[in-house]
Amino acid sequence: WLQYLQEQDSAVCFYCATAVQQKMPLTNYIDDTFTKAGFSNWQKAKLKFSKHEQSGFHKNAVEMVTKFHKNKKSIREILSAEYEEERNDNRKALMAILTSMQFLSQQGLPLRGVYINNEENAESGELNSNIHQLLRLRASNIPMLTIWLKKSQDKFTRPQIQNEVMEIMAHEILRKIASRFSGCKFSVMVDESTGISNAEQLVFCLRYVDDDLNTHEEFIGMHSLESTSAASITNTIEGIMLRMSIQLKDCRGQCYDGASSMAGCKTGVVTSLLSKEPRALYTHCYGHALNLAVQETVKKNHILRDTLDTIEEMMKLIKKSPKRETIFNKRGSKYHANDS
Incomplete structure (x- = not known):
């Protein structure tokens, strides 16, 4: 509520000064020091500020200004029906873009194509991308979308915006998945995989049983590994659970392959998590065990x-x-x- 006036080297109360300027009906005595003249006695500042904040005049001004701003509408909103219509059209166009991104992501299709960066050309952008072609198709049913796509800027279709939107959607999905684990016991399923970039990745899944005794397995994501050591993998697992607000004390199972970094009896991931939660029992992945059994059988x-x-x-x-x-x-x- 306190505002400093640099030119006058003094301070005024925002709420009290606003109430006086707007000529609001205040019931208490008006303090000119914090409304017009400005307070500059800095030696007694702490005492005076506290006294003013507790005064009836200040509390009355805060109440009046808060109500004023809550009920106040901009002149453009009040006088222009066209502005309201334009805002609704822009909202429809933006929702069409967001839902198109969501659809392409759900279908596993790439959003981007050839990007043309030309500030003078209104048609510049990803003209050959899936997202642009889908939006042009949907524009036949959403007239405002055609006008929106012809804008030179603020179209919300640039790669940076797409990445941010996709990240927000991904976090929302993870939050919904995490909400299902509230109070539930679960098991952790982890495996290592090498991506197309030849970098080690951690595949992380969670398994739980709902109230109807139905089993569910949720894929959480693939996360980069700094190294394939047991300590690095353990830190990654705990970091994922922390971001999802999942408690290790509710973990009742671990499922990995038989690699030494995972199932080692001294320094493996299993041993590390068991030391923190002894009830998180380890199970060797049946699929991996079957694969090893078939491999040995074929060899013999x-x-x-x-x-x-x-x-x-x-x-x-x-x-x-x-x-x-x-x-x-x-x-x-x-x-x-x-x-x-």
Whole structure:
């Protein structure tokens, strides 16, 4: 509420000065020091400021100014019906852009295309992107969208805006998923994967049982790893749970592969989490265990081993020649037709 006037080296009360300027009906004595003249006795500032804040005049002014601003509308809103219509049209256009981004993301389609940056051209932007083409299609049903897309700026279609919108949507999804775990016991399922950029990533999933005893598995995300050490993986897991407001004390299970960094009895992720929550029991991933069992079985059976090696060499032979692959596909189509 306190405002400093640099030219006069004094202070005034925003609420009291506003109430006096607007000629509001105040019931108490008007303090000119904090409304017009300005307070400049800095040696007694702390005492005077506290006394003024507790005064009936100040409290009355705060109440009057607050009501005034709450009920006040801008002149443009009051006098112009066109402004209200324009605002509604802009809202419809913006919602069309946001829902289009949401649709493309749900379908796993990229938003971007060739970006043309030309400030003088109203049609500059991602003219060949999925998002732009989808918006042009939807503009046939939303007339305002055509006008919006012809704007030279503030269209909310630039890559930076798209990234921010997608991040907001992702956080909202994670918040909804996290709300389902409120008070529920859950298990953690984690695996390591190498992405297309040849960087190590952590695949993080949560599994829980609802009140109707239905089992659910939720994919939370893929997170970059600084290293594949047990300490780095443990810190990443705890960081994800912290961001989702999920308590480790509610964890009742861990499911990983049998790698030493994950299931090591001394320094593995399992040991680290068990030291903090002994009830988080470890289960070796059944899919990984089955894969290892099949792999060892095939190695010890020379018929299966030779069969798989032969199939692998046949596929290499076929894939190296477009002609051979065409013949192979025709033969396959013929056998499928006979089976049907």
